[in-house]
Amino acid sequence: MSEMNEKKTRVAFVGSECYPFVKTGGLGDVMYALPRALVREGCEVRVFLPLYSCIPQKYKDQMNWKGSFMMDLTTDGRTFFVGIMELSMNGVIYDFIENREFFDWGNPYTGLWEDIPKYCYFSKAVLAALNYLEWIPDVIHCHDWQASLTPVYLRTRFAGTPVGAARSMLTIHNLRFQGICSIDHLKYWSGLPDDLFNYPVFKINENEANMFKGGLAFADRITTVSETYAHEIQTDFYGEGLNSHLSYHSVKLRGIVNGIDVEQWDSRTDALLPAPYGRENALAAKGENKLALQRRLGLEEDQGKFVIGLVSRLTDQKGLDLVDAIFEQMLDENTQVVVLGTGDPRYEGAFRYYESVHRGQVCSCIMYDESLAHLIYAGADALLVPSLFEPCGLTQLISMRYGTVPIVRETGGLKDTVAPFNPENGEGNGFTFDAYRADLLLDAVRRGREVYLGDRDRWNAIVLRDMDRDVSWTHSALQYLELYREG
Ligand code: ADP
Numbered sequence: 117m118s119e120m121n122e123k124k125t126r127v128a129f130v131g132s133e134c135y136p137f138v139k140t141g142g143l144g145d146v147m148y149a150l151p152r153a154l155v156r157e158g159c160e161v162r163v164f165l166p167l168y169s170c171i172p173q174k175y176k177d178q179m180n181w182k183g184s185f186m187m188d189l190t191t192d193g194r195t196f197f198v199g200i201m202e203l204s205m206n207g208v209i210y211d212f213i214e215n216r217e218f219f220d221w222g223n224p225y226t227g228l229w230e231d232i233p234k235y236c237y238f239s240k241a242v243l244a245a246l247n248y249l250e251w252i253p254d255v256i257h258c259h260d261w262q263a264s265l266t267p268v269y270l271r272t273r274f275a276g277t278p279v280g281a282a283r284s285m286l287t288i289h290n291l292r293f294q295g296i297c298s299i300d301h302l303k304y305w306s307g308l309p310d311d312l313f314n315y316p317v318f319k320i321n322e323n324e325a326n327m328f329k330g331g332l333a334f335a336d337r338i339t340t341v342s343e344t345y346a347h348e349i350q351t352d353f354y355g356e357g358l359n360s361h362l363s364y365h366s367v368k369l370r371g372i373v374n375g376i377d378v379e380q381w382d383s384r385t386d387a388l389l390p391a392p393y394g395r396e397n398a399l400a401a402k403g404e405n406k407l408a409l410q411r412r413l414g415l416e417e418d419q420g421k422f423v424i425g426l427v428s429r430l431t432d433q434k435g436l437d438l439v440d441a442i443f444e445q446m447l448d449e450n451t452q453v454v455v456l457g458t459g460d461p462r463y464e465g466a467f468r469y470y471e472s473v474h475r476g477q478v479c480s481c482i483m484y485d486e487s488l489a490h491l492i493y494a495g496a497d498a499l500l501v502p503s504l505f506e507p508c509g510l511t512q513l514i515s516m517r518y519g520t521v522p523i524v525r526e527t528g529g530l531k532d533t534v535a536p537f538n539p540e541n542g543e544g545n546g547f548t549f550d551a552y553r554a555d556l557l558l559d560a561v562r563r564g565r566e567v568y569l570g571d572r573d574r575w576n577a578i579v580l581r582d583m584d585r586d587v588s589w590t591h592s593a594l595q596y597l598e599l600y601r602e603g
Contacts, residue, residue: 264331430459
């Protein structure tokens, strides 16, 4: 083993959410699972997060005070308090940046106008905290627009300081959210020099600046959460206005697909399931979980029904206009649909309506509920993920691990993780369609149902193959580690 490999690679994670402290989506899962996987590979990892008031008290009670200092931020030289609270869990150290002015409200996000100052402050406070803690990482791994000023501060305000020796990586989890505001607003709150407010860095038009754009320009490396999405975001359709910028920086762009935490998502030990199961008893136990799901949701209790689940934020990204367009056609006497999600009132209303006219056959749970999500992953036969775009997607990975067959659109990480079922030889992991069209989604649902109802042996073979797939973080963590170690 070389000398370099013997020294532990030190990584600082910087992001706006992390399970189990605060989570609104897939970013929260990644911020939890990847550091743990890296620790298992021998890295030293610290995760930096804002100390939001919405973090449960039981975690706050476990935190230790590490110190505080004042930090300048804005163009007029206002200084702000930075407190550091620390907590260690499963080999990962979590450092929470405390400032009541910024983090005492919101859940955790409020609106861009307030979020921009808060994440300017956070991106800078993390670097100041690293110097204060005298813990200099090899790589500062930043996530999404909220942490995207960290690479910029690192090469400007912090260039001559100890932390300036670190390299930076910026991961795009979802390019749709970018941190766009007026040039004046960002200039004031970031306190960054005027010459960065040009087109190669922050500027996107005469009046507006884009935090993510600047971070992408300054980061030593850019990654995103699947290879397909890494290509897609360089195109007009998926690039969210940053496609040329990303093409320009494509030499430093790589796609690494997410995994899931296989301890958190383990059907064998899942305490939220009435009938936990492994591969050997999956087929029988999934039937029992299906009955429990039907009972809990007031659906007709029948193991023979083809139960389609949907666990999702209810937004345009998730392809729900396609689902809405074919909902009635998708239902037949053998089919039940279970929806779990919150979001756009248009979709919440549509799914409530379908439940009201198909009681006993359709249940729409317009809420966020971890325990119900687990039961759906275990008790449904198929999981629908027809996204318009999907950087990686976690729900299809979780569903495969629980032996629930994904029905997905071939985009982003869905394309990279779900091999289409091939009726010639019975191979594949799920049912897929390519163009963003409702009739193609309907066709994919029907193809899946046909196999489920007409050829159960083949269906069961897909279920077991999906459960056998390695969807853990191990492989992806090794790919990240390789990138961290490349000078
Ligand atoms: P995104 O990050 O775009 O929302 P992902 O597929 O990457 O989508 O991650 C979604 C995560 O959030 C999964 O862990 C999924 O189980 C969970 N989730 C989404 N909606 C709900 C809900 N209403 N209740 C419980 N869990 C949910």
